[in-house]
Amino acid sequence: MPGRPFSTKRLLPAVLAALLVSTFLPASSARWIGDWPRDRIQDVLHKTYLVDGLSRFSQWVRPAEPSHLVVPDDLATRYEEAMVYNAQLRTRVGELEKKVHLLSGTHDILTLSGYQRRPVRVVDVTLVGKEQAIVIAAGTAQGVATGQCVVAGQVLVGTVENVTPHTATVQFLTRDAAQLRVELVPAVPGPPQRRTEALVLYQRNPARFEVEIGRKRSVEVGDLARLVDPRFPDEAHGFVVGHVRAVVDDPSDPLMFRIVQIEPGSRVGVGQHVIVLVPLP
Amino acid sequence: MNWLVFLLAAYLSLVLEAGLDGLLQVGATVPSLTLVLAVHVAWSAPRSGVPWAMLVLGFGQDMAHPLRVWSGEDLPLLGPWCLGYLAAGYVCLQLRPQLRRSSPLAFAMMTLAAGVFMHLVVVALITARGLPVPTGDPPEGWIVADELVARFLALVYTILLAAPLGVVWERTTPLWRFASAKHATARLHRMD
Numbered sequence: 010m011p012g013r014p015f016s017t018k019r020l021l022p023a024v025l026a027a028l029l030v031s032t033f034l035p036a037s038s039a040r041w042i043g044d045w046p047r048d049r050i051q052d053v054l055h056k057t058y059l060v061d062g063l064s065r066f067s068q069w070v071r072p073a074e075p076s077h078l079v080v081p082d083d084l085a086t087r088y089e090e091a092m093v094y095n096a097q098l099r100t101r102v103g104e105l106e107k108k109v110h111l112l113s114g115t116h117d118i119l120t121l122s123g124y125q126r127r128p129v130r131v132v133d134v135t136l137v138g139k140e141q142a143i144v145i146a147a148g149t150a151q152g153v154a155t156g157q158c159v160v161a162g163q164v165l166v167g168t169v170e171n172v173t174p175h176t177a178t179v180q181f182l183t184r185d186a187a188q189l190r191v192e193l194v195p196a197v198p199g200p201p202q203r204r205t206e207a208l209v210l211y212q213r214n215p216a217r218f219e220v221e222i223g224r225k226r227s228v229e230v231g232d233l234a235r236l237v238d239p240r241f242p243d244e245a246h247g248f249v250v251g252h253v254r255a256v257v258d259d260p261s262d263p264l265m266f267r268i269v270q271i272e273p274g275s276r277v278g279v280g281q282h283v284i285v286l287v288p289l290p
Numbered sequence: 291m292n293w294l295v296f297l298l299a300a301y302l303s304l305v306l307e308a309g310l311d312g313l314l315q316v317g318a319t320v321p322s323l324t325l326v327l328a329v330h331v332a333w334s335a336p337r338s339g340v341p342w343a344m345l346v347l348g349f350g351q352d353m354a355h356p357l358r359v360w361s362g363e364d365l366p367l368l369g370p371w372c373l374g375y376l377a378a379g380y381v382c383l384q385l386r387p388q389l390r391r392s393s394p395l396a397f398a399m400m401t402l403a404a405g406v407f408m409h410l411v412v413v414a415l416i417t418a419r420g421l422p423v424p425t426g427d428p429p430e431g432w433i434v435a436d437e438l439v440a441r442f443l444a445l446v447y448t449i450l451l452a453a454p455l456g457v458v459w460e461r462t463t464p465l466w467r468f469a470s471a472k473h474a475t476a477r478l479h480r481m482d
Contacts, residue, residue, distance in 0.1 A: 063309020
């Protein structure tokens with residue numbers, strides 16, 4: 010009957026193709042398709058108690074052989090709980106290690122000789138040209154001068170640009186097309202020692218530093234970019250500019266080069282405090 | 291073919307497989323009662339109904355036996371068993387004119403042929419799914435050689451059961467109304 014739209018000959022190839030595609034679907038899509046019917050089939054099999062009854066009958070006719078290696082259910086559950094708790098503890102230890110490292114960096118700032126550390130509050134966010142900047146509540150009267158470094162914790166925020174008697178404007182490091190020389194080092198130092206020096210370029214869009222490096226140079230996600238730029242005062246060296254967010258193949262030459270994407274250190278906002286490194290007279 | 295009887299038989303096979311696996315298990319080998327039913331249907335049902343019956347049985351197997359993937363979760367993958375049973379049905383359709391249905395030995399041989407193709411298709415598809423392209427998602431602990439050996443042993447066990455079970459299924463043939471379906475199909479062809 011040529012007019013039948015749902016004949017076996019017409020439908021079967023389509024079903025065959027659909028099953029082939031379904032076989033090679035990624036797990037998420039396969040789960041989306043299969044979860045509901047799987048649950049219904051399991052319901053149909055198990056909610057009639059036939060399977061359970063037959064299983065009990067099987068167990069009665071042919072009891073399972075006792076084994077000395079059988080793990081009691083509660084022990085298995087406790088083991089799984091312990092593993093979860095262990096994973097939580099490991100995560101916590103990792104967080105604390107990072108905090109300790111950050112605090113040790115702060116200690117370095119506090120022990121920086123020849124400089125007065127002046128904590129000041131950010132009172133405004135403004136624009137200098139097309140670039141965003143912050144205004145701090147300290148000026149020439151407090152010893153703040155143009156070119157001084159402003160930090161927040163271990164992060165180098167920027168440098169003082171304009172100063173009035175009681176306020177100063179701080180321009181961020183993240184200016185469009187700004188180039189900085191940094192060293193890329195592990196966030197938590199330890200063997201094997203790694204250090205890669207590079208000249209990174211900031212672009213407003215997509216708001217990150219980037220640098221092209223050879224494939225053989227060792228940089229990993231999570232590494233810190235610390236300033237080593239000779240154009241900045243010595244006290245700024247070693248402060249964090251950002252952290253490595255991704256290391257991807259260079260699309261123009263993937264066999265030779267990779268592009269390191271560096272997320273800038275967190276920007277400060279109104280109401281937060283920063284530290285101005287004021288040289289002692 | 292009486293599809294209600296078929297669905298009841300498919301359900302019964304799945305239930306018996308799931309419930310009696312502890313009783314029937316020899317080592318790690320469990321027979322497939324569904325395969326025996328598939329051969330019974332593929333041997334006796336009208337040609338046009340066989341693929342759909344195989345798809346229903348394969349669907350049940352796909353959903354009752356989800357794959358254990360590397361993440362440790364069960365993945366209900368729709369496809370491998372459906373296509374495997376479809377292959378088994380195709381083999382039966384090709385061989386059934388040459389064999390006598392009433393012989394238990396012939397039924398066992400048919401089960402062997404259908405089972406070999408079914409398992410080869412299932413193993414090939416799941417293995418292909420584990421290749422880096424296109425999916426790269428192999429099941430946990432999937433070793434092709436181990437799978438083939440285990441499935442061959444299960445098939446041998448199934449064949450041993452197939453001869454008596456085939457006789458049992460054949461006794462139920464009047465319920466299935468295979469003959470009337472064939473006559474109806476023939477009538478339709480004559481009308482064409």
